[in-house]
Amino acid sequence: MKPHLPTYAFMTMALTAALTWAQAPSAPVLSLTATTTNVTGANDPIRIDVLRWSTDAERDDLLNAWNMKTPAPAAGRGRGRADAAPAPADDANGDAPPAPAAAARGGGRGGGGGGGGRGRGNAAPDVPLTPETSLAAALEKAPTVGYLWSSEVAGYALRYAAKIADPAGDRILFITDRRLGANNDRWNPVPAAPAAAPKTAEFSVIEIHFTPAGIGEGKTSLTGKVVIDATTKTFGLENYAGLQAVLKTVKKK
16 A cells, blocks of 8 residues: 555655755864965955865875875876866765855866866876876875865865864864966965975965964965975975965964
8 A cells, every 4th residue: 555645745855855964065074264365365265164184094195195105197197177167076076066155155176178177188298207296196086075265266175184283283284186376366475485386286285373372374385395294294384484374364163
């Protein structure tokens, strides 16, 4: 005997709701707000949502790539971005979904179409193996663990997120899936600073230091050299104290 229609409809609605809840992304384990400084597009509000912290195994994969202990990436590998942001992805390596309506921002990662699209055509030139290109290839395979949004049309996926306890104040480290300002000049340092890392590096390292009072500032590989911190056994920026801030008034929500 078929269930009564209202009962059947209720069961269907309950099952749909359960599936929707199961597929919904987890709430952020940490949300940060900040404002850009010392860059062309200064005073731009920034929001960072960390969905989860990277595991030790994920960290080691990226460190091995930086030290070029993993197989070299395939030759002829090109990267680009589509101008239009696609619909949000639903897999572990998905790109930044649309930003919250209140922030009036969006996130996305171009597919392979258009002049700015990302592709791996045979005509692409060989990419020399360096720590930067090796890490960039590893970041492509790394899961997305959070997002950074600004006033740009597309957001930045975080492929690495780590929290380091420090008596002087917590430190947080991020690596984005692509270089900050890759498609615009809003992140150009002001005043112009000597390039500490190749501008062609297809990612950005962001290091944020917090005071005991909980207010932080962030500096990036746009002006700082990426190094491996022997003490914390993770990435960092050389001479952090001597670098100019790129994110000010960083606050935990």
